[in-house]
Amino acid sequence: MAFTEFRTLDEKSLVEYIKATPALSDKIGNNFDDLKIKEVGDGNLNFVYIVVSPAGSFVIKQAIPYVRCIGESWPMTKERAYFEALALREHGRLCPENVPEVYHFDRTMSVIGMRYLEPPHIILRKGLIAGIEYPLLAEHISDYMAKTLYHTSLLYRTTTEHKHDVAEFCGNVELCRLTEQVVFSDPYKVSDFNRCTSPYLDHDAEAVREDDILKLEVAELKSKFCERAQALVHGDLHTGSVMVTRESTQVIDPEFAFYGPMGFDIGAFIGNLILAFYAQDGHADQGNDRKTYKEWILRTIKETWSLFYKKFTALWDEHKDGSGEAYLPGIYNKPELHQLVQRKFMQDLFHDTLGFGAAKMIRRIVGVAHVEDFESITDASKRAQCERPALNLAKMLLKERRNFQSIDEVVSAIQQLQ
């Protein structure tokens, strides 16, 4: 059986596919007798198979030409797998500790073969719902963000390298359009796709659609998202795109990757931590009031930005005489000027981060795809009580982001708005 044109794999044809692909069959010692295959795609877009044998293991991810959870009525290019593989390899090269290795990519079949993140790895979002602390999370994710964003920006690279890669990732336009729709558009208008915890948040959702200043500000963020090719961003860096153990943090699923504003990634991660914070009261019970855990989340938000700031500027300092074309040493090497431009750059990035983070929060409360943090709170009234302050904080952050000078001020605002 040859795989010279695309078809959707099932467990049976997957075995044939592995047999025909040395990069994969070698991983399991070419032994197909004790092969265990399990489909684990949680259903939104793709098929994901875990393949385990006594000799080794891997994951197979196949993109299909439509949105899996909707069906063929919502077409979605399977070429997204190409950009996912490209981003996994590029980010993996820059930060191998926090990105699973790609063993194999097949563009025709839209198949990626990659490292299986074995138990006890779980999706970070599930860990946050369960109230599990990850002491190295901020350390790891700030490492990932600093390394991937810095090295794919003009701070590190030449215009020639940059424009070459920008052009390549322009091809991932369908996924960019999906983000434009669900993050920057649908929540701000009447749309069949929107949902909210009804009837409790009906008025809150309507208030979002009627808030002119909010809509003015979200237009500016959308324009940055569409037009500003600042770095190779993951494009969907929420807490469902990160797998964790206490010791390990692995960033997966960069199928939305493109050259966009750095703040979109940092904001996605921090915004989803803030959502996790506000969901905690809905998960509290007599055995655990989650107060300590909420403190840990706030600490992690603070550390994520602080460590990112430290690591990103350290990379900048380290390579300031390198080939990056944004700030040429002949112009910016005077120490006080170097610090001045760095502070300005980081302040702008901070404000982008808050804006994009807030937009990502809003869309998870009044837009199409909600988050399990809130959805797992079965009592709708209680869920709405958690969601409302999260929404209000997000609206305020988006509109007033430029007034925030530090992550401490953001954490204070979160604490006050409960």
Place this chain on the structure above:
Amino acid sequence: MAFTEFRTLDEKSLVEYIKATPALSDKIGNNFDDLKIKEVGDGNLNFVYIVVSPAGSFVIKQAIPYVRCIGESWPMTKERAYFEALALREHGRLCPENVPEVYHFDRTMSVIGMRYLEPPHIILRKGLIAGIEYPLLAEHISDYMAKTLYHTSLLYRTTTEHKHDVAEFCGNVELCRLTEQVVFSDPYKVSDFNRCTSPYLDHDAEAVREDDILKLEVAELKSKFCERAQALVHGDLHTGSVMVTRESTQVIDPEFAFYGPMGFDIGAFIGNLILAFYAQDGHADQGNDRKTYKEWILRTIKETWSLFYKKFTALWDEHKDGSGEAYLPGIYNKPELHQLVQRKFMQDLFHDTLGFGAAKMIRRIVGVAHVEDFESITDASKRAQCERPALNLAKMLLKERRNFQSIDEVVSAIQQLQ
């Protein structure tokens, strides 16, 4: 003689080339007896031939793989002709009245065949030096800028169309790099290429290199130039890229075209008009003190922006329910919100225009390529007296651009700083 690979044309081989190219030989009625050919490239980059016969005429522009005025020691991709032809055709489709028609393009030979802009067309810069008023200039150039910039932006187009063209023009990276170097870098550091009216402006040039706030601001503009794919800009829209009569305004030479910030084009044009204004005192003589002409230039600066504002927002109003994806009608159609986002957009664009315009002025006074407006003032002391206030105005505009609310305030600042 076949032209299957690149070679530099001369007058003799050009005739052979025309004979072998029906799109060109048809234009002159296939009659080679009374053919007149004249090389008129003013020398920076390309060869330009005017071809005239009794039956018709055209211009042949050939890009060669180096900078003509320097020689083979400064290589420069001849692929620039491809992007020039692409931009001429796209801008010509959007604004045929102000862009010469392209009859023929040959990528192998880097040859463009296009309309010959017959006398009395002259380069606008030369007209400005001669003190000639062009009553329709602001009307025409604002038309060109409004139509080309609006229709190639996300205000009018879908993300899919936009990213496709952004990717294509990423290929024009060598010309973008040249701009980065000569506009945003060299004037702010010691560079062998820099020149100024020495010794008069030596300290002024040094002050530019020592001005930390100026360098901080120019970094922000450079980042926008490199990263923000807002519209298909001409990329070099100074007064040397415009040919005029009293009735006609034709924009030529878009070989620097790429997807960049709109303000780069508007600023280039306005900045060069400001340079022309400051040069006038150097051209005044007993017969003509140029006072009236200076008033006309200021009026043209004001009208260029005012008419651009009016036409650009009129196009936006006209198509606000169209397929442009930046401001979806479902979100922004409420009249007061539509006006709010438009005012915000135009204010940001105004500040970009002032910033880029100022950067283009600075580089013409202390950078590599100067302008004939000043260069034609032979008395160096007198020239420096014209250049200094222009430089000071540009530095102020670049640093304080966000404090300007209207073009009238800019005109007042110019009048005050003489």
